[in-house]
């Protein structure tokens with residue numbers, strides 16, 4: 069695991085965007101694993117800018133998102149499908165048909181999760197998986213006690229995550245309490261992983277994930293097992309690293 073500390077969020081984001089765009093230029097049919105959340109908003113804006121400057125083309129890429137809320141239709145503004153279309157997919161030259169998210173409104177959620185796993189394999193596996201880290205140490209929505217071998221499945225959200233993401237819904241009652249998420253095992257299958265963490269609120273959990281014991285209580289600690297994983301963070305998020 070390599071940890072790269074940048075002076076602030078903007079430079080950490082810029083480096084992450086550059087690594088992703090360089091990889092896509094090198095392998096034009098890259099399969100990208102994508103994340104949502106506040107940290108990624110500026111990252112996607114940076115990638116869009118690079119696309120507009122003709123630095124990168126996504127025309128042959130496919131993407132798989134980590135997670136989606138159960139029960140939210142794709143046109144619901146709080147759904148991750150809406151987030152991705154709005155912040156990235158509608159602003160770059162990617163074929164929307166090649167962008168995949170778990171289907172939180174499938175009639176048979178377990179079956180659709182299984183099909184999601186098969187689709188990833190069908191496309192040749194994920195070349196680069198982008199991750200954020202939640203306050204519980206989750207990657208995707210792999211809350212504490214997720215098996216390190218878990219695959220895409222339905223997961224109940226932890227109270228800390230409801231607290232973390234609830235404000236985005238205005239009324240906490242509106243926030244789904246369950247989500248579909250790639251498993252820790254699914255994530256570890258990616259050929260390369262980049263975790264981006266910025267801000268003081270990530271400092272304590274990032275130190276546990278990077279320097280603590282590998283434990284299913286902190287899913288991100290499983291990244292220590294991955295042979296090609298980079299953590300990119302700013303000085304604030306790095307504050308509690310040894």
Ligand code: F6R
Pocket residue numbers: 102103104105106107108134135199200201202203206207208209
């Ligand atoms: C979302 C996801 C989550 C977030 C994490 C951090 O697709 O996978 O693991 O990356 O909750 O979210 P922010 O960036 O909002 O702090």
